[in-house]
Amino acid sequence: MTAPHTSPHLILWGAGTTRTIRPHWVLHELGLTYEKHPIGSRTGETQTDAFRALNPRGKIPVLQDGALVLAESAAIINYLVENYGPESGLVPRPGTPQRGLYDQWCFFIMTELDAHTLYILRRHDDLAHLYGAAPNAVQAAKEGFARQIAVVTQALRSGGPYLLGEPFTCADILLTTCLTWAHYCKIPLANDLIDYARRLTARPAYRQAAAINGGPMVGLT
């Protein structure tokens, strides 16, 4: 196992979206300083030659840590915790049952909630002028989200206050950002989920990250 870095020079690209707030939030939870390049989606800034040389996918967020260039919000937050704050408990130790459950929640959130339902809604409803209207896909995505989020609601009711019971982990960070996103899309959420998201978005690190990240999907009112 490699020793954790002591004085990293971290650079984070991206602001303004649900995906970009995740690394900002974790950087604040860990109390790390970092250089910010708050480029936005659909501004042209993700499509410049310079940025595409960094991330050929043309997507934010992107983290630079020395020679390492890392994209994908969930990969970035796990990397930050495992390298700069393993004692924070935000990511359970590898090879433990808690880590198995943690990975299960993270993959579930990133596929079933983020990519598979909320992103479909965003692309083919809000951003239909760019990606094309697809009312059937939007309806199926809404129904799919409702089915999957009911499982989350039940899990929090029976085993909360966080997804792994205790402690608070990055799986809660991923979930909270999907809940603020769903709320922004006017998707009805159970009261317990709203309370959970309000509690998590009240964390000082979230508030600091939200002030830097900006964007419309900040909190629940």
Ligand SMILES: N[C@@H](CCC(=O)N[C@@H](CS)C(=O)NCC(=O)O)C(=O)O
């Ligand atoms: N699965 C990726 C999704 C990244 C993604 O789609 N980012 C969007 C903004 S939320 C983006 O960069 N779009 C490029 C653009 O619209 O210019 C992650 O979680 O990091």
